[in-house]
Amino acid sequence: MIEKMKESCLPVGIDGICVATGSFVLDLHDMAQYRNEDAQKYTRGLGQYHMSVCAQDEDIVTMAASAAYPLIKNSTEGIRTLLFATESSIDQSKAAGLWVHKLLNLGQDCRVVELKQACYSATAALRLACSHVQAFPEEKVLVIASDIARYELDSVAEPTEGCGAVAILISANPRIIKVGSVSGIYSEDVMDFWRPNYRTCAIVDGKYSTKIYLKSLKLAFGDYLQRGGLELDRFKGFCFHTPFAKMALKAYQTLKGSLDSLDEKILEPALKYSRTLGNCYTAALYIGLASLLDSGSLAAHDKVAMFSYGSGCVSEFFHLELVPGFEKWLCSRLHQERLVQRKQLSYEQYRQWHQWQVPQDGHLHYFAKNIESGYRLRGVEDHKRLYEHVMNS
Ligand code: CAA
Numbered sequence: 001m002i003e004k005m006k007e008s009c010l011p012v013g014i015d016g017i018c019v020a021t022g023s024f025v026l027d028l029h030d031m032a033q034y035r036n037e038d039a040q041k042y043t044r045g046l047g048q049y050h051m052s053v054c055a056q057d058e059d060i061v062t063m064a065a066s067a068a069y070p071l072i073k074n075s076t077e078g079i080r081t082l083l084f085a086t087e088s089s090i091d092q093s094k095a096a097g098l099w100v101h102k103l104l105n106l107g108q109d110c111r112v113v114e115l116k117q118a119c120y121s122a123t124a125a126l127r128l129a130c131s132h133v134q135a136f137p138e139e140k141v142l143v144i145a146s147d148i149a150r151y152e153l154d155s156v157a158e159p160t161e162g163c164g165a166v167a168i169l170i171s172a173n174p175r176i177i178k179v180g181s182v183s184g185i186y187s188e189d190v191m192d193f194w195r196p197n198y199r200t201c202a203i204v205d206g207k208y209s210t211k212i213y214l215k216s217l218k219l220a221f222g223d224y225l226q227r228g229g230l231e232l233d234r235f236k237g238f239c240f241h242t243p244f245a246k247m248a249l250k251a252y253q254t255l256k257g258s259l260d261s262l263d264e265k266i267l268e269p270a271l272k273y274s275r276t277l278g279n280c281y282t283a284a285l286y287i288g289l290a291s292l293l294d295s296g297s298l299a300a301h302d303k304v305a306m307f308s309y310g311s312g313c314v315s316e317f318f319h320l321e322l323v324p325g326f327e328k329w330l331c332s333r334l335h336q337e338r339l340v341q342r343k344q345l346s347y348e349q350y351r352q353w354h355q356w357q358v359p360q361d362g363h364l365h366y367f368a369k370n371i372e373s374g375y376r377l378r379g380v381e382d383h384k385r386l387y388e389h390v391m392n393s
Contacts, residue, residue: 002017005226006084008181009321012133014173015140018229018331019290020066021164021277023371028159035154036348042159047245049338051162051278053345055370056356060146061096061387062375063165068144069375070331071169072104073171078140078171081132082112083125084143085282089114090385092197099387100144103375119241120310121145122166122282127316128169130179130286137172144156144168147281150201153354157204160244162278166286175291175329176322177304183318184224186216193311200357209246209311214254217307220308221255224317232256235319236302238267238289239288241273241309248288251307269295276339282310289320294332300324358385 027050032039044049058232064084072079084097095114100106115121115128122145129141146165152158184363192209195202217240225231232255253259253268273291274280280287285308292304302322309315345353358380359365366379371390378386 001039003067009178010130010132010134010181011178012130012137012170012172013178013320014168014176015171016071016169016329016357017166017176017286017290017293018067018070019164019166019273019283019287019335019338020046020063021052021280021338022063023059023342023344024053024055025276026053026345026347027372030347031159032144045246046159046196047249048159048275048278049102050276051159052276053343053353054148054163056353057367057371057376057378059090059377059385060086060148060165061090061099061103062371062377063094063163064100064144064146064167065375067124067146067165068100068104068142068167069174070334071167072106072142076104076106078138079106079142079169080110080139081129081141082110083129083141084112084114085116085121085125085143086147087116087121087281088146088148088150088196089116096146097144099385103387103389106142117314118310118312119243119281119284120308120314120316121287121310123316126170126179127183130344132173133170142167143170145282145286147283149279149281150354151204152201153351157202157206160279162280164277164280164283164287166280166283167288168286174323176326177320178323180303180319180321182224182227182229182231182381183231183316184220184222184227185316186219186223186381187218187314188212190311190313191296192313204208210250212311212313213241213247214250216309216313217251217317218253220307220317221314223287229317230303230319232305233303234303237270237292237298237304239285239292240307241285242271242288243279243284245271245275269297273335273339290331290335291325293330294335296327298322300326336364
């Protein structure tokens with residue numbers, strides 16, 4: 001009976017999952033050269049090789065729309081809620097999801113809300129979506145997490161920057177993965193990473209943040225076990241919130257008490273995208289899940305451990321269970337294309353873009369066209385962002 005409870009998953013879960021990122025990529029070797037540092041500090045020390053970069057005509061809305069479009073292009077039926085998770089808000093009042101709602105032509109009978117709690121809010125959105133679909137099984141919820149990780153130039157955190165979005169369709173009888181009913185939670189008021197409203201870059205107490213992350217993991221996992229969760233040896237895959245790939249290895253080592261090369265092999269499939277995209281804040285955990293699913297290393301009924309961490313801090317440990325035939329519904333090929341098609345950016349160009357900000361004078365400004373097709377931020381006028389969908393010519 002207890003065993004049965006441990007196994008139990010909600011009758012809802014992920015019916016579609018798709019990732020998008022910025023159209024440019026920076027090689028961390030170039031950053032190391034500029035900073036006169038050993039590149040191995042980034043590749044081996046942090047586990048990062050590249051970072052995705054958004055052009056001036058891209059932002060959290062354009063990435064979000066690109067992530068969601070493949071999931072809704074054939075049908076928007078049943079989608080009555082869009083939950084947008086981000087910590088790179090573009091407006092203090094209006095939900096970024098409303099621009100996405102328009103770009104995707106979602107129905108006017110679809111509610112739209114933005115959620116915030118650092119990198120954790122995508123998991124809050126997933127939980128709310130699952131509860132909603134349990135109550136209204138004929139409805140679907142589109143969860144989108146989209147972020148641009150930005151730190152001060154020349155700071156120790158700079159090599160962990162990145163950007164990306166993930167869209168997740170939550171439904172009853174999901175085609176990809178069911179969400180486990182048990183979850184362990186740990187929250188505490190701490191100042192490890194934050195961004196006051198007047199700042200464009202986050203402030204981070206880096207070493208402290210890694211300590212709080214690991215403390216939260218231990219306590220959230222303890223809570224998960226106490227509530228009837230599964231032991232570690234039951235999982236075939238692991239997704240930890242990944243601010244940089246090495247953090248996931250430290251997380252696993254903390255839970256298991258050791259880390260050998262076999263463990264690293266088990267963790268690697270979930271880290272592949274992260275190593276080249278960089279930190280994607282709210283989207284990072286679920287981009288890790290997409291990376292793991294796309295890797296082909298899992299089979300039907302396998303269970304995946306998930307650890308969500310949002311600085312400040314709130315964390316949650318839970319599990320997922322793969323549905324037979326899940327492979328057919330993945331966007332694996334599109335993900336590969338999106339990664340490969342990114343254009344190389346020089347470090348000098350990256351620094352210029354880093355310092356650029358959307359003009360705040362209220363006049364009309366059109367932005368340089370860096371995006372040839374897809375969703376783009378055309379400019380601003382009267383303090384309003386102007387978006388467009390550029391079709392392939
Ligand atoms: N060759 C190989 N490895 C090297 C090396 C070299 N030449 N030089 C250093 N290293 C190794 C170090 O030994 C160290 O490894 P271990 O951690 O395994 O000991 C690693 O590289 C990092 O080096 P440092 O300890 O010198 O740390 P750093 O100054 O590079 O800073 C950091 C690392 C604090 C994580 C910094 O990148 C940072 O502030 N990042 C942003 C904050 C962050 O991501 N926090 C994570 C938890 S909070 C969270 O998860 C929320 C979120 O998304 C932000």
